[in-house]
Amino acid sequence: MPSVCFYFEVHQPMRLNRFSVFNIGKNDESLSTYFDSKLNQKIYEKVAKKCYLPTNRLLLDLINEFDGKFRISFSLTGTFVEYCERFVPDVLNSFKELYKTGAVDLIEETYYHSLSSLYDELDEFEEQVKMHRQMINRIFNYEPKIFRNTEAIYDNRIAKKIEELGYKGIITEGSEKVLGWRSPNFLYKSFNANLKVLMRNYKLSDDVGFRFSVRDWPGFPLTADKYAYWMSHCEGDVINLFIDYETFGEHQWTETGIFDFIKHIPREVLKHKHLDFATVSEVVDRYNTMGEIDVPWAISWADEDRDVSTWLGNDMQIACFNELRDIERQVKKQGDEDLLHTWRLLQTSDHLYYVSTKGFEDGNVHAYFSPYDVPYEGFINYMNILQDLKQKVM
């Protein structure tokens, strides 16, 4: 009987201030000028109101209503939690309440939602994972068993490291490049590590995340009973539905009926006797692996390509990535906590995402999320800040 495994990614980046070449080397002390705190607060408060608070409320009610049979998992990034602690503490409290029900699992990731897993050495990556572990421990008094890397980026090297760090499972994209003819609805074993891998069912996940309100999609309108019916016809052990949390109320507005959809999901799924809900840890405990996956080149859940070209697809992105990575030693040598934190905030993958020049469908998604008109603006701004930071540590 397949278990339905809902996992929600909750993240907000620290968006950058407008920073021109004339600012480089001008302001000696304040690193906070890198970030547009006004814009960040505004966006966070908007999303809190439209998404986090109402969705958490709804999920809590559903968990109570179905007496714990409706089970879900969350991953909260460190930058997101910083927003919560700074601006709207109610949001974090509502996550705590959800966790207390016992029907909610928490997932580990890098504190900064960074691309540090793609650095040559994995020390920085490890530090950021441990920072996240400490944060979850501090707030929830819990140690996650399952890891999910930024945007589900995965390769053999990362898997090995995650095994070393003591996790039992890892999440990535159910990409055909890796699975071939095999179904994402089973657990697989990492090629070179004793780690169970949860493969995202991207078709069913994206039906909610991207296609829910697309009128010319044959599945439109998507109702809970239709969705549950589709799942009831899935073969396998687990249906991994990994979705950006902002889908609810933010990417898909209330008017699309997304909340009604969620509201009816538990009842409609449980109508099918062979379906149930499970958290990511429960899935890993309950099911055995069905073979190995060998991933020498990094995959991810992003864009049509489902690799890392979303962040490292053009020369501008690679230049920024290298600039930031290459000053690691200098930054750490300073022994300045504020500086280190800033350097890490700049590693958040969103900054590179805004610099992507991918066209057509993917580009439209990028444009929707980007605070910049064109990727070139994103590059200029980000690169100017990186140059300023570099001058500070060199």
Added chain:
Amino acid sequence: MKVAMIGWEYPPFKVGGLGTHCYGLTRSLADKNVSIDFYMPKTKHGSSSDKDNLVIKEIGETEIFPYDRPEDKKLAGQFFESVYRYNDLLVQKVSGKYDLIHCHDWLTMKAGVALKEKMGIPLVLTVHSTEYDRSGWLYPNDWFINIEKEGMEKADKIIAVSHFTKRVIVEKYGINSDKITVVHNAVYPIGESEKKNIVLFLGRLTIQKGPEFFLKAAKKVLEHEDTRFVVAGIGDMLPRLISQAINLGISNRVIFTGKLTEEEVKHIYQISSVYVMPSVSEPFGITALEAISAGTPTIVSKTAGVSEAFQNCLRVDFWDTDEMANKIISLLRYKPLHKTLAEQGNREINIFTWDRVADNTLDVYRGIT
């Protein structure tokens, strides 16, 4: 289909986008089996066509440049008079069997309207710029506006070179938006060549094109970056711009080229590292496409028509010379930015063909014949 097209300029006699547009449009229309008689004032250069179904008919003579802004009264008198004379001649000389008349901008509108009434055939009007654009929205001249308004009202269909221009036609001239079609301009690609450390302005040196903002930005760039600035073109602002460069203390880094030949224009596009089009008011801005087609990353005014049509360029407010300088310096300093913009721009430019302009224009023709 046979069209009487009335223009003002045609290569090799060309001062602006109107001439470039007429050249590309007529040739691509001819390739689609549309017969065109293209009427224009007689010039000393002489224009001709190598296509059987495209005939250039030069009539009358004039020394008037359509974008000049006559300042003293006497000159203005001659100016208006010679425009009237050209239009009167057109009304006498245009005859034959045509399916429609297609004219371009205010210079030819009087004749267009008179011919439509005399011959009883539909009139299409392409608006490349309005008096508001040419005046930079400072003291637009009613004499031009009235001609434009009458032409727009009498035309059966109007083609605007951008949505920006369409809005002006609707809002300032009170024209029904249903009869206006937007057709963005195109370019014959110039091709890339090796770059030199040059930042380029190219255009008429008039208030509309914003060359003074280019010089202000140049001053700011030169405080941080060593480069040369080229101001290519002529116009009534030239003396003022030369003194401005001197006053800013950058005259040794700014080159005023004067009028360039077509070959020189191509060359300067090719060797420039950055092209800036800081127009105060720009219905389209074909020069931006020309620069991009020469592999030159381009910074355009946010309100320019090309800015709404073309993705892979940088945009600024024409008055924001700090941001203009920020972007110029970034392009000079960050090679990956320069390279990506050049590559992506070159890819996108392939969509901007005269063949597409002709197709869209033909759709407009078919709607009224």
